[in-house]
Amino acid sequence: MTEAFRRISLMIREDQHEQLAELGVNMSGLVRSLIDDHLSESKITLAVSSETADLYREIVSNTGSTDADIEPHLRAALKSMLKDRIARMEKLHRTIK
Numbered sequence: 001m002t003e004a005f006r007r008i009s010l011m012i013r014e015d016q017h018e019q020l021a022e023l024g025v026n027m028s029g030l031v032r033s034l035i036d037d038h039l040s041e042s043k044i045t046l047a048v049s050s051e052t053a054d055l056y057r058e059i060v061s062n063t064g065s066t067d068a069d070i071e072p073h074l075r076a077a078l079k080s081m082l083k084d085r086i087a088r089m090e091k092l093h094r095t096i097k
Contacts, residue, residue, distance in 0.1 A: 010031065
């Protein structure tokens with residue numbers, strides 16, 4: 001069964017167009033993929049520093065890792081962050097008279 005598509009008009013900045021064209025990116029495919037990610041109930045997007053993004057790409061490309069491999073480590077990091085935030089909130093709570 002073929003998927004039905006709808007043609008739309010999309011406005012992007014000139015610099016975005018130039019960068020995507022230089023990379024040979026299929027903009028329709030990119031937009032469809034981003035929309036699928038946005039509408040997914042199980043995908044997240046993280047904004048990180050360029051150093052972290054480079055590290056992520058290097059590790060994933062050199063180890064054959066997938067998002068499923070990274071998930072347990074992300075959950076551990078989130079648990080650690082929550083523990084830290086709770087401790088800070090408890091400290092604040094103790095200071096209130």
